[in-house]
Amino acid sequence: MKQKIAYDNPIPINAFQWTPKTYPEPLHFHTSLEIGYCREGRGQFIFESKLYEVRKGDVFIVNNTELHIAQSDARDPSRYIFINFDPSLFLEEDEKLLLPFAYRSERFENHIAAGTLLAQQVGVLIQQIFEELNAKAEGYLTVSRCKLLELGVLLLRHYRSGLSSEQWLKMSASQREIKEMLLFVKERFLDPIQLTDVAAHVGWSTARTSRFFKEHTGSSFVNYVTGLRISEAKKQLVTSLDSVADISFSSGFQSLASFYRAFHADTGISPQEYRKQFGVKQLF
Numbered sequence: 001m002k003q004k005i006a007y008d009n010p011i012p013i014n015a016f017q018w019t020p021k022t023y024p025e026p027l028h029f030h031t032s033l034e035i036g037y038c039r040e041g042r043g044q045f046i047f048e049s050k051l052y053e054v055r056k057g058d059v060f061i062v063n064n065t066e067l068h069i070a071q072s073d074a075r076d077p078s079r080y081i082f083i084n085f086d087p088s089l090f091l092e093e094d095e096k097l098l099l100p101f102a103y104r105s106e107r108f109e110n111h112i113a114a115g116t117l118l119a120q121q122v123g124v125l126i127q128q129i130f131e132e133l134n135a136k137a138e139g140y141l142t143v144s145r146c147k148l149l150e151l152g153v154l155l156l157r158h159y160r161s162g163l164s165s166e167q168w169l170k171m172s173a174s175q176r177e178i179k180e181m182l183l184f185v186k187e188r189f190l191d192p193i194q195l196t197d198v199a200a201h202v203g204w205s206t207a208r209t210s211r212f213f214k215e216h217t218g219s220s221f222v223n224y225v226t227g228l229r230i231s232e233a234k235k236q237l238v239t240s241l242d243s244v245a246d247i248s249f250s251s252g253f254q255s256l257a258s259f260y261r262a263f264h265a266d267t268g269i270s271p272q273e274y275r276k277q278f279g280v281k282q283l284f
Contacts, residue, residue, distance in 0.1 A: 003030040005084060011141055012086035013148060015130040019079050020070040027067035031218040032084050033101050034062035035151065037126040041078035045070045047110050054078050057114025059122045061155065063101040064218030081130050089145065090152055091182065095175040097152035100159040102174060102216070118158050125151045177202065178216040189228040190252040195221045229253055230266045237275045244271045
């Protein structure tokens with residue numbers, strides 16, 4: 001089951017507390033990346049065919065393609081803080097930070113055990129990000145982003161030590177390729193860009209480009225582009241007095257009807273309601 005993620009902050013990052021149910025729930029995945037820190041209690045964390053026993057202080061790494069779910073012990077429920085963020089936050093800084101999340105499920109150790117120095121360091125950073133995003137004091141976004149990048153560096157150094165030189169080079173090449181694709185799309189999403197344009201840009205077949213794009217972003221090309229266009233429309237709706245029709249076309253949509261469908265699917269409300277709710281002059 002694909003889970004839809006909405007970010008509560010002007011940059012694509014959330015921090016939240018969560019207590020899993022004490023009974024099995026359906027596995028899910030999402031296009032965001034996640035890092036979870038168990039603050040207390042016990043339970044289990046399931047990643048497709050892998051099952052980890054959970055105790056206080058454990059850390060779990062979740063990418064944007066792997067099915068997963070956690071479950072609490074009925075007598076001692078587990079409680080987590082999760083950081084949920086878009087891969088673009090790492091991609092824009094240094095694509096290597098995404099390497100710990102570029103794994104194939106069956107060969108990856110999602111669990112960082114409580115009591116290790118890394119788990120302690122990650123736990124502190126996760127709690128600090130959670131506190132910053134909830135307090136929203138002056139400069140909180142800058143602090144949160146910096147701490148997330150620091151967390152990414154810790155994970156990169158940890159997982160790099162377990163890779164062979166050949167594996168490292170292959171994964172690094174993949175990250176450079178997806179970064180090239182995403183930059184190309186970001187520069188052109190306001191135009192009627194197609195998957196064939198991306199394939200031609202990187203010199204691959206359309207089928208290979210489609211598979212690679214889905215594997216590394218967790219999203220189809222069409223859904224990814226639509227997400228960029230919706231984000232652009234949201235910014236214009238709250239920072240301009242332009243008509244909805246003008247915003248629709250300037251955000252890259254080819255018809256007003258397709259814009260309304262996509263906008264409602266993303267937000268659950270109409271563009272007019274979104275503008276009324278957030279105000280024309282509110283800044284992102």
